[in-house]
Amino acid sequence: MSKPFESLATSKQQRIINAALKEFTDKGFEQASTNQIVKDAGIGKGMLFYYFNSKKDLYLYLIKYCLDITEHKYFSLIDANERDLFERLKKIALVKSEFLKKYPDAMNFISTIVLNGFEEMDDELQARMEAMKGIGYEKMYGNLDESLFREDIDAKKAYHLIRWTFAGYEEELKNRLRDQDMRSIDFEPYFAQFFDYLDVMRTCFYK
The missing domain is CATH 1.10.10.60 (Homeodomain-like)
Structure with a gap:
């Protein structure tokens, strides 16, 4: 700055x-x-x-700003001590919901970067964006209690299936919302639908 x-x-x-x-x-x-x-x-x-x-300097500053608030106002509020996968995902969704309400412009902007990229980012900024993806993954799937899964299920494989399922769901949402202004979207139905899917998967995979 x-x-x-x-x-x-x-x-x-x-x-x-x-x-x-x-x-x-x-x-x-x-x-x-x-x-x-x-x-x-x-x-x-x-x-x-x-x-x-320059216009480019302003744009790069905005990327850094959005990464900062994502780290400090979103990731930092996620309870990584919750070891039940589905409860953690629910809590993450609730934190994300509040983040969307408080920072709609930032979420709109960073979504365009994720979807479309920006070729003029330097290596340091590209590396930071990749690191943030890794932090997000760890917040979602790190330090979970595998004993909650049914005994006839390989927990590691279950994690992969769950992750692939929600990656596909997220991609579908991105495509549906690609040309919409996130400031005008009512996200409550999307979160309600997500919670329903979590409950179905809990029934499938847990004891």
Whole structure:
């Protein structure tokens, strides 16, 4: 973060960030207009480029910002001490629901990066994104109680089946929501459906 931007009041920083997140999400990097960003943020264009050297620098900053809040406002709230897989997945879903409500613009933006990528990310940022995926996987599937599974089921293979099932479910949701604005989506039915699937899988795999 540039020192001039860092010195701004938090409310003004957030106004600029939210305006930029919305514009880049709606139009993509190439088509996004810095004129629209400064208009929505209520600042002069010269000030935007005083805080950030270029449109690309602003975009890269937003990626880092979204990774930071994902780590500190989402991953950090997941209870990894819950060793029942299906209970943990339910709790993760509830944390994600609150995160979506609180940071819809950030979730919209980071979803476009996950779906479409951004070729101009440097190796360090690419590595950080990959590391975050690893953290997310560990939060979901690390340190689980395998004794909860039926004795006639190989727990390791069950984990793979469950993971593949929900990876497919997540991919289906991404395709269904690809062109929608996440700020206008009611996610409650999706979470209710997810909980139903968890209950079915619990019945199939647990004692």
